[in-house]
Amino acid sequence: MDSLKRKIRSYTKVSDEDLTYGLQFYKERTFKKGEFIIKPSQYVNYFYFLEKGCVCYYTEDDLGLHVMEFFTDNTFFTDLYAYIEGVPAENYIKATENCTVKMILKKDVLKSYNYSHDLERFGRISMQEAFVKIFQKTNDLKTLSNQERYIKLLNKRPDLFQRVPQYLIASYLGLTPVGLSKIRKRLTEQS
Numbered sequence: 001m002d003s004l005k006r007k008i009r010s011y012t013k014v015s016d017e018d019l020t021y022g023l024q025f026y027k028e029r030t031f032k033k034g035e036f037i038i039k040p041s042q043y044v045n046y047f048y049f050l051e052k053g054c055v056c057y058y059t060e061d062d063l064g065l066h067v068m069e070f071f072t073d074n075t076f077f078t079d080l081y082a083y084i085e086g087v088p089a090e091n092y093i094k095a096t097e098n099c100t101v102k103m104i105l106k107k108d109v110l111k112s113y114n115y116s117h118d119l120e121r122f123g124r125i126s127m128q129e130a131f132v133k134i135f136q137k138t139n140d141l142k143t144l145s146n147q148e149r150y151i152k153l154l155n156k157r158p159d160l161f162q163r164v165p166q167y168l169i170a171s172y173l174g175l176t177p178v179g180l181s182k183i184r185k186r187l188t189e190q191s
Contacts, residue, residue: 001026003074004049004102010114011125018116025108031055031095038093044082046103050075052097054163058171059091067172069133070096074127080134096164140173149173150183 001023007083008022011061026049031037039057050071057069058078068091071077082089104112113120150173153160160169170180182184184187 001102004052007049007074007076008119008122011122011143014122018118021115022119023113025104025112026102027104029101031101033098033139035095035097037095038079038082038089038091038099040090040092041088042115043086044079045088045106047076047078047083047106048108049102049104050077051100051102051118052169053095053101054097054160055093055099056096056164056168057091057093058168061146065168065171067168069137070156070157070168070172071163072159074165080127080130087102123180146173146175146179147183147187150175150180151187 004023004026005019008019014022028051029052037048050073052073054070054072055077056067057071057079058065058067060066069077071093077093079089079093080089080090082091111121113123140152144152153169153173166180167177170177173180175183
């Protein structure tokens with residue numbers, strides 16, 4: 001729970017009493033590599049804190065798999081749209097490594113928000129952060145070249161290249177595996 005406490009306090013100051021109240025609702029669960037955390041048509045009743053591991057948030061259609069995000073150690077995650085709107089998920093969240101997760105039911109999140117203004121503030125700021133990430137990724141896909149997106153990811157999250165298969169990274173960047181390979185080859189030749 002120490003990493004969860006630190007993460008919550010990284011968003012806002014929370015008294016020990018309020019934090020203890022909020023943390024009582026979190027349950028720990030492990031997911032094995034390849035196990036689904038969320039699948040389409042499932043209602044999303046939990047907000048998750050990924051204590052350790054890596055998960056992939058993606059959708060799938062006739063054209064294949066489309067990675068929207070990777071969540072790694074010490075990160076909050078869920079299928080935000082399904083969670084907020086109370087509708088079935090349309091996307092997948094799958095463990096790409098063995099994961100240790102703390103999870104809290106939506107009704108318990110709301111209880112903690114009603115109990116403490118500081119816990120509610122934490123929730124608001126963490127949701128804002130999630131929306132900013134979504135906006136930034138959408139903007140990057142529109143404004144950066146394939147190579148610029150690759151370099152940005154390599155600089156910001158180099159650990160992903162050791163943690164997830166290259167075809168998932170290619171999908172996340174909006175590339176084919178062949179396109180990613182060409183960029184990597186070109187950059188290697190330039191150095």
